[in-house]
Amino acid sequence: MGYEPLVQQNPLRVLNMSRENNQLGLVMARAGLGKTALLVQIALDAILRGKNVIHVSIGETIDKTKKWYDDILSTILQGHSVTRPHELVDMVAQHRMIMTFKVAAFTRSRLEERLNDLVLQDIFRPNCLIVDGFNFDQTDREALEDLKNLMETMDMQAWFSAICHRGDDRVSPTGVPAPCHEVDDLFDMIILLKPEHDATIQLDIIRNSGELVTDGKGLRLDPTTMMIKEM
Amino acid sequence: MKKDLTKVRNIGISAHIDSGKTTLTERILFFTQRIHAIHEVRGKDGVGATMDSMDLERERGITIQSAATYCTWKDYDVNIIDTPGHVDFTIEVERALRVLDGAVLILCSVGGVQSQSITVNRQMTRYKVPRIAFVNKCDRTGANPFRVTQQLRDKLDLNAIMLQLPIGLESDLQGMIDLVSMKAIYFEGDQGNEMRQTEIPPELKEEAEAKREELLDAVSMFSDELMEAMLEEGEIPEAMIHDAIRKGTLSLELTPVMIGSAYKNKGIQLLLDAVTSYLPCPTDIENTALDLNQNESEVVVSNDPADPLVALAFKLEDGRYGQLTYIRTYQGVIQKGDTIINSRTGKKAKIGRLVRMHANEMEEIDSAGAGDIVALFGIDCASGDTFCSPGLNWSMSSMHVPAPVISLAINPVDNKAQINMSKALNRFTKEDPTFKTYVDHETNETIISGMGELHLEVYIERMKREYKAEVEVGAPQVAYRETITQRAGFDYTHKKQTGGSGQYGRVAGFIEPLPEGEYEFVDQIVGGVIPREYIPSCDKGFQKSLEKGTLTGAPITGVRVAINDGSFHAVDSSDIAFQVAAIGAFKQGYAKAAPVIMEPIMKVAVEGPSEFQGSVMGSLNQRRGVIIGTFEEGNYTVVEAEMPLAEMFGYSTTLRSLTQGKAEFTMEFATYKQVPKGVADELIKAFATQKKDA
Numbered sequence: 057m058g059y060e061p062l063v064q065q066n067p068l069r070v071l072n073m074s075r076e077n078n079q080l081g082l083v084m085a086r087a088g089l090g091k092t093a094l095l096v097q098i099a100l101d102a103i104l105r106g107k108n109v110i111h112v113s114i115g116e117t118i119d120k121t122k123k124w125y126d127d128i129l130s131t132i133l134q135g136h137s138v139t140r141p142h143e144l145v146d147m148v149a150q151h152r153m154i155m156t157f158k159v160a161a162f163t164r165s166r167l168e169e170r171l172n173d174l175v176l177q178d179i180f181r182p183n184c185l186i187v188d189g190f191n192f193d194q195t196d197r198e199a200l201e202d203l204k205n206l207m208e209t210m211d212m213q214a215w216f217s218a219i220c221h222r223g224d225d226r227v228s229p230t231g232v233p234a235p236c237h238e239v240d241d242l243f244d245m246i247i248l249l250k251p252e253h254d255a256t257i258q259l260d261i262i263r264n265s266g267e268l269v270t271d272g273k274g275l276r277l278d279p280t281t282m283m284i285k286e287m
Numbered sequence: 288m289k290k291d292l293t294k295v296r297n298i299g300i301s302a303h304i305d306s307g308k309t310t311l312t313e314r315i316l317f318f319t320q321r322i323h324a325i326h327e328v329r330g331k332d333g334v335g336a337t338m339d340s341m342d343l344e345r346e347r348g349i350t351i352q353s354a355a356t357y358c359t360w361k362d363y364d365v366n367i368i369d370t371p372g373h374v375d376f377t378i379e380v381e382r383a384l385r386v387l388d389g390a391v392l393i394l395c396s397v398g399g400v401q402s403q404s405i406t407v408n409r410q411m412t413r414y415k416v417p418r419i420a421f422v423n424k425c426d427r428t429g430a431n432p433f434r435v436t437q438q439l440r441d442k443l444d445l446n447a448i449m450l451q452l453p454i455g456l457e458s459d460l461q462g463m464i465d466l467v468s469m470k471a472i473y474f475e476g477d478q479g480n481e482m483r484q485t486e487i488p489p490e491l492k493e494e495a496e497a498k499r500e501e502l503l504d505a506v507s508m509f510s511d512e513l514m515e516a517m518l519e520e521g522e523i524p525e526a527m528i529h530d531a532i533r534k535g536t537l538s539l540e541l542t543p544v545m546i547g548s549a550y551k552n553k554g555i556q557l558l559l560d561a562v563t564s565y566l567p568c569p570t571d572i573e574n575t576a577l578d579l580n581q582n583e584s585e586v587v588v589s590n591d592p593a594d595p596l597v598a599l600a601f602k603l604e605d606g607r608y609g610q611l612t613y614i615r616t617y618q619g620v621i622q623k624g625d626t627i628i629n630s631r632t633g634k635k636a637k638i639g640r641l642v643r644m645h646a647n648e649m650e651e652i653d654s655a656g657a658g659d660i661v662a663l664f665g666i667d668c669a670s671g672d673t674f675c676s677p678g679l680n681w682s683m684s685s686m687h688v689p690a691p692v693i694s695l696a697i698n699p700v701d702n703k704a705q706i707n708m709s710k711a712l713n714r715f716t717k718e719d720p721t722f723k724t725y726v727d728h729e730t731n732e733t734i735i736s737g738m739g740e741l742h743l744e745v746y747i748e749r750m751k752r753e754y755k756a757e758v759e760v761g762a763p764q765v766a767y768r769e770t771i772t773q774r775a776g777f778d779y780t781h782k783k784q785t786g787g788s789g790q791y792g793r794v795a796g797f798i799e800p801l802p803e804g805e806y807e808f809v810d811q812i813v814g815g816v817i818p819r820e821y822i823p824s825c826d827k828g829f830q831k832s833l834e835k836g837t838l839t840g841a842p843i844t845g846v847r848v849a850i851n852d853g854s855f856h857a858v859d860s861s862d863i864a865f866q867v868a869a870i871g872a873f874k875q876g877y878a879k880a881a882p883v884i885m886e887p888i889m890k891v892a893v894e895g896p897s898e899f900q901g902s903v904m905g906s907l908n909q910r911r912g913v914i915i916g917t918f919e920e921g922n923y924t925v926v927e928a929e930m931p932l933a934e935m936f937g938y939s940t941t942l943r944s945l946t947q948g949k950a951e952f953t954m955e956f957a958t959y960k961q962v963p964k965g966v967a968d969e970l971i972k973a974f975a976t977q978k979k980d981a
Contacts, residue, residue: 111916117444118916118927146960149929154916158441161919170917173901179908 066101067094067259067275067284078208080242081215084233085249090257091217093282094249095186096124098215103151107183110174112167113156114189121154121188131281153180159191164202171210185214192218192235200239216243231262252276256285292590292658293568297615299368299383299416301407302393307423311393311549311558312356312367316645318480318555319358319365355602355613355660356645363563366660384414385683386601386615386660389536389566391558396422396430396546400438401951405892408443417536419543419561420445425453426460426548436544441920445542448505450532450561451554452498453546454491460548464491465557466499467528472557479552502528506541509534529564536565569658574617576673576681579630586681588617592656595619595676596627599683600668603718612663613644617683619676621661622654627674630682636674640664669717691723692887692932692956694736695743696761707756708733715746722746730981736766739954740936765933767970768885768959769836770845774799777876778852781868784859791859792817792868794825796850798876806833809849817853821865825850828869837877838884838967839974848873884967887932890957893942894925895950902945910934911963929957933966 081098085091099109113121125148133141155170174180185207207214220233227233232240233248240246246262257277276285302308356367368383384390390411394404411418420439422432432453439447452464454471462473464487471488475481487495503523507514510531516523535541545561547554570590576597577583588597596619604611614621621627625638642649644662655661668674673682699705712724712735722742724735737743740763750756778795794817801807808826817825833843853868891912893903897919903926904914912930935954942950962970 118918118925122915149913149915153914156916156918158920166919170900170919173904177901177905177908179904179914 066097066104067277067282078211079213079244080204080207081213081245081247082236082240082243083215083217083247083249084220084236085217086222087219089249089251090277090279090282091219091249092124092188093128093280094247094259094277095188095215095217096128097282099125099152099184099186100128100148102184102213103148107151108181109152109184109186110171110180110182111152111154111186112162112188113154114162114187114191115159116156116189118154118156121156125152128281132283153182159189162190164199164206167203168206175210182210182212185212187214187216190216190218192216192239197239197242200242204242249277255279257282292570292656294363295366295568295658296363296562296566297366297368297386297388297569297658297660298562298566299387299390300393301383301390301411302404307395307549308393311391311421311423311555314549314552314555315365315367315559316356316358317478318559319360355662357643357650357660358645360559360563364659365559365562368660383601384410384416386599387416388569388572389562390416390418391562392418392420392542393423394420394435394439395427396425396432396435397427399431399435400442401894405442405953408445412539415539417539417565417567419536419545419558419565420447421554421558422544422546423549425456425546426458426551426553428457430456430460432456432544432546439542439544442918442925446505446535446540447542447544448502449498449544449546450502451544451546451557452491452495454488460551460553463546463554463557464495466495466502467525467532469495469499474553474556479555482556506531506535509538509541533565537567537571569617574683576617576683579680579682583682588681590657591618592620594657595679596621596625596674597676597679597681597683598627598674600666600670600672600674603668603670603714609665610667611642611644612666612668613660614663614674615660616655616657618657620654620656621663621674626677628677628680629668630673630675630680631669632672634667635677636666636668638663638666669720671720691721691736691738692766692889693739693743693763694734694766695763696727696730696732696734697747697758698732698761700757700759704756704758707754708750708758711746711750711754711756715749732761738956763936765931766887767839767841767962769838769841769843769882770885771798771800771843771877771880771882773881775876775879775881777872777879779868779872779875780854781864781871783864789856789859790861790864790867791856792821792861792864793854794850794865794868794872795852796848796872796876798846798848798873798880800880801845801847805844805846806830807847809847811849811851812853813851816855817850817865818855818860821855821860821862822850824862824865825869828866829873831866832870832873832877836882836884837874838882839970840978841884843877843882844885848876884962884970885959886962888929888957888960889932889935889954890927891930891935891952891954892925892927893950893952894923895946897922897924899946899950900924900926903942903950906938906941906945910938911966930954931960931962932956 083091083094099111102109111121129145129148138144157166171182174182218236224234226237228237228240230240232246243263245264248260248262250258250260252258257279259275259277261274277283278285300308300312358365358367368387392404392408394400422435424430425432432449436447436449439445450466452466453460454463455461462471464471469487470484471486473483473485475483503517506528507517510527513523513527513531516527532541532543536543543561543565545554545558547558549555574588575585576588578586596616598614598616598621600612600614602613621638621641623638623641626635627638628635640663641652641655642662642664643652649662652661675681699708715722716724722735722737724733727734735743735746737746743763747758747760750758774797776797780793781790783790796811808829810822812822829848833846836843893907895903900917907914907926907928907930910930911934912928914926914928916927918925938952942952
């Protein structure tokens, strides 16, 4: 296949995260640190493992979302020689579907309806759902539980992104910042991104496969691709 | 006479079919007093609107060709290009956008942002055209300019801001409130030509205040002065607001939204004011040309009338007095009697007649300065050519011309039709770079190719009407291509000894895939094993081989051919012998190079009510499509997919029956991709049978 380099530097492979179905993951960071880029890496990792990914973008356009994939793929392809680059690009396109929703239009029932449209007609069977732009500030616990429930019934893994705000110091006992400090127990995997002085991004794992991670296992990532920075 | 370029506007009017482009243009011409009576697009008087100058357009009620027309509003010169609304004619739209400085994007207040608006908007963004939105048809039942403005933000990603508030809507539309001057404006008189300004009706006062706040908030971003004035909470001068709106519009970061009803003559004068106040003049826009003497390096055109001339021919029309060429000047002055040079062909031409166009009528002029749009008579050129003063060799940057994706065979019914047909084809290919024609030597049929079914249909219609050429039309064919996927060697000897002088040539080398590009010939012959004079013969032979692939007879692209060995005979080798040897060699290499068939893939967007999304996706999936994504807004969704063109014939009928006629789709060429194995096998089989039968 020749896609090895992609795998070697993908943070999820290295950390051995994001393997099982039915798990819920969360990527948290302040605005502009690369949440979407990391979500795209998570999606690419799943696609390379033969999974189908639905990328839900709330409040974004299809073109912009697709561009994230195109940009990150082309950066990766520039840095590594892959024997048949267009096959990789095609493969990603075939195993990924983008769904964009207006902020107000995103509800569990809407999502379920859309997913069923795909599954019942056998158009696309997703294994992994990426949800970017979900508004945790205005969501109650019940709505999230409802979504978690849906993921379980459909036997899917899901990854959410959340923005933490500068100046909001609320934090859960396990160290998960607001606005997710009261719902952190619903997630099996939680990642926190922080900027570092040398223009890299520090990835900290707060929880992995439901277990609290305390040994401070972290990684340094390249901010453009969210791949592991070669030291 | 030095013209003040700040008082010139070159604008386009672009929109979805049936949003009322032509009606609006007609009204603009009426209010600027270029015409003295109003005809409707589908008028009962049988005259039709002035801008739709072709019979066909009149009959179908659509505008096919963009006619340029000139008018004056207050002391501004305005050149209007009426652009076609159907996506199959996008080359026309794109060409028009290239020569425009600004545009009015018309939207229907009932239909809102439709698929075509999305495509046109994308094109405008590509060419960085500042635009004003005009929400038309506010007199219609279901009109909602607020919803349309919101859609401009959501679907087109524009920072749309309303400059007006309607007074009444639907059949009750009386006038509008100008949120800059905070006055109510009514349109009176038989044809709305008397504007009456009054105070804002008390019941709308509060809403108007709120909307004005919104407007000021949005535009203050573009003017520090305005921001300060707002902080001081004093009276804000109107000019300051206009200035901020203009800045925002020119930077493409703001889209002012105007409202009205062209049909009911409401809001046209205000739209014209907005065109002159907010859209750019030629000097506001930086246009670049390529200097052909400096290795095509980019140069900025000056807009200065004192500089040598640079003008672009963007549109040809066959008129009563010969070929009419529409040009846009970018710098210098074009004058009757001047000599100009076509930088593509290097040919000189003398300007006989220079005219300013007003749809079907024309006005003779002596000269035209930088930034103007005029027309020339009797100049032989193709669309897209650049004219310069002697001494300058610039070309306006080449326009993005997509390759044709569909073709069909046409056969003239009789001898007379044959002659007229070739005249017509000659004209069309000059006018439209996406329309191509050639004769298939095997079947002796004339093939025309273009960007879509409708594109070709319109030309066939035009042939019948304008050139009286009746033709029989074959079934549309997808323009397949063939290419190779691996390197392969060849070593071929052509030998013929049948009395008289024989033929001898041996060619060896390899072929390999050339991902970017169509064909490359590499000569690696050393030691004269193939004499110099026969190298071009080999190249010629290879090129001939590319015309028809062996799998399906489609042209072969993306191949690099290298020759590195061979032999010759002092007597029997000749040009033709090496050509034949090269053809044989190519055939040998091609078979080993894992050839594949490529097909055109279209970017398709289907939009309609959400309830049909499932069946729409199903229908796309059945047609070998790859669904890229969906966009959902309330009860309305867009599905975007990449579809093989071959599967899209008749899709409009399928879609109509699946969705009770409530969904529609647009299609644009995206790329060429390899055909899947099963389909390829069928194509190869069909080609083999066809060859056997022939």
